[in-house]
Amino acid sequence: MKAIVVDAEWAPRPEAVIDPADAARRWAVNANQVYRSPKIEMTTIADPTGPGPKELIVQVGACGICGSDVHMYETDDLGYMLLPYHMRCPVVGGHEFAGTVVEIGSEVSDFKKGDLVTVEEIQWCGSCVACRGGYPNQCAHIEDLGFTIDGGFAEFVKVPEKACWSLNALLERYSDVETALEIGSMSEPTSVVYEGMFTRAGGFKPGGGVVVFGAGPIGLAACALARAAGASTVVCAETVPERRALAEACGADASVDPMAQNVADVVRERTHGRGASMIVEASGNFQAVMGSIEDCLGVGAKVAVVGMDARPATLNLIRHQLSAAAIYGTVGHCGGWNFPNVIALMASGRIEMEHAVTKRVGLDAMVRALAGTSDRKDGKILIKPGM
Numbered sequence: 001m002k003a004i005v006v007d008a009e010w011a012p013r014p015e016a017v018i019d020p021a022d023a024a025r026r027w028a029v030n031a032n033q034v035y036r037s038p039k040i041e042m043t044t045i046a047d048p049t050g051p052g053p054k055e056l057i058v059q060v061g062a063c064g065i066c067g068s069d070v071h072m073y074e075t076d077d078l079g080y081m082l083l084p085y086h087m088r089c090p091v092v093g094g095h096e097f098a099g100t101v102v103e104i105g106s107e108v109s110d111f112k113k114g115d116l117v118t119v120e121e122i123q124w125c126g127s128c129v130a131c132r133g134g135y136p137n138q139c140a141h142i143e144d145l146g147f148t149i150d151g152g153f154a155e156f157v158k159v160p161e162k163a164c165w166s167l168n169a170l171l172e173r174y175s176d177v178e179t180a181l182e183i184g185s186m187s188e189p190t191s192v193v194y195e196g197m198f199t200r201a202g203g204f205k206p207g208g209g210v211v212v213f214g215a216g217p218i219g220l221a222a223c224a225l226a227r228a229a230g231a232s233t234v235v236c237a238e239t240v241p242e243r244r245a246l247a248e249a250c251g252a253d254a255s256v257d258p259m260a261q262n263v264a265d266v267v268r269e270r271t272h273g274r275g276a277s278m279i280v281e282a283s284g285n286f287q288a289v290m291g292s293i294e295d296c297l298g299v300g301a302k303v304a305v306v307g308m309d310a311r312p313a314t315l316n317l318i319r320h321q322l323s324a325a326a327i328y329g330t331v332g333h334c335g336g337w338n339f340p341n342v343i344a345l346m347a348s349g350r351i352e353m354e355h356a357v358t359k360r361v362g363l364d365a366m367v368r369a370l371a372g373t374s375d376r377k378d379g380k381i382l383i384k385p386g387m
Helices: 022-025 066-073 168-175 177-184 189-198 217-228 241-250 263-270 288-295 317-321 337-350 363-375
Strands: 002-011 035-044 055-062 094-104 117-118 154-159 164-166 210-211 233-237 254-256 274-279 297-305 326-329 356-362 379-381
Touching: 002 363, 022 217, 035 233, 035 363, 055 117, 055 177, 066 363, 094 154, 094 177, 094 189, 117 168, 117 177, 154 189, 164 337, 168 177, 168 337, 177 337, 189 217, 189 274, 189 297, 189 326, 189 337, 210 217, 210 263, 210 288, 217 241, 217 274, 233 241, 233 263, 241 254, 254 263, 263 288, 263 317, 274 288, 288 297, 356 363
Parallel strands: 210 233, 210 274, 233 254, 274 297, 297 326, 356 379
Antiparallel strands: 002 035, 055 094, 055 154, 055 379, 094 117, 117 164
């Protein structure tokens, strides 16, 4: 089958501390610390072999390009991947996907051939202390589709039944398989935001104001979820005009160019001086936005840090103390009812993530599409192996 494979040189930085067991299998806790000179190319690999008892083989219908995929491609001044997350090369990339079940294992009970499904990227063990304590995204034995094990930038992928969620409700709403799969592929990034805003940070009271920094796909999902959850106003800060327009299509009441306007002034005006109840960091540029985030804090504000950035940023903690504010670190999408609730919101029309999709290309055009993300104008780019 055709697949997009990511590979890179294993070259730990001098200051990197690497567990010997991880080094032996070239498994990086933080790819930015060890993987250099990445290359991404389409190639032909073997089809996945027959599923195990509790596994499915899924024919991929749509797989989104994530900011993490872009960070696998981009490098710093020394040639290291920008990605500050788990990685094991070589690997088939892609972790935001939906598809059709084409084969099931002997003990699979909840799915049958022909079902439409989306799949959790994070493969948690369920047995470690973190998993048993309710933190599957911090699983001690974590593996990630598209990062450490083969993912969805391929024609077929083998996945465990426990990671799959039905998209039948989306098919009922949209009455078209292709559309249901496209929107279903947005379940993973939207669940990442849901995890940060509601599972980790505990949400906000309806009527509060929400500010989103960054209008990439994660920021667009945050705008949609904030509106669905009852925000009185949703303000999105984004430097790229095309993305500001997407933010408004997805649910923002106002989009602000932080290079031309003071974001906090807009927030104070729209909240009648109260400031934000929740702020979502989705830019992945902590140094650039943290000061503005602190300017927007309302009393009791919650800051959900969903974007990823390996570089340190300065906090003025007295401002958080005086506002009784809290910062919530978050990564991943597993927890509680994230996936099924996101799918239900999509199926009910409470959020319409189709507005975030700006481009669709086949596998053979994926690398060119990835290179074209440098201008940050697109929303969600979908890779469709059938094109």
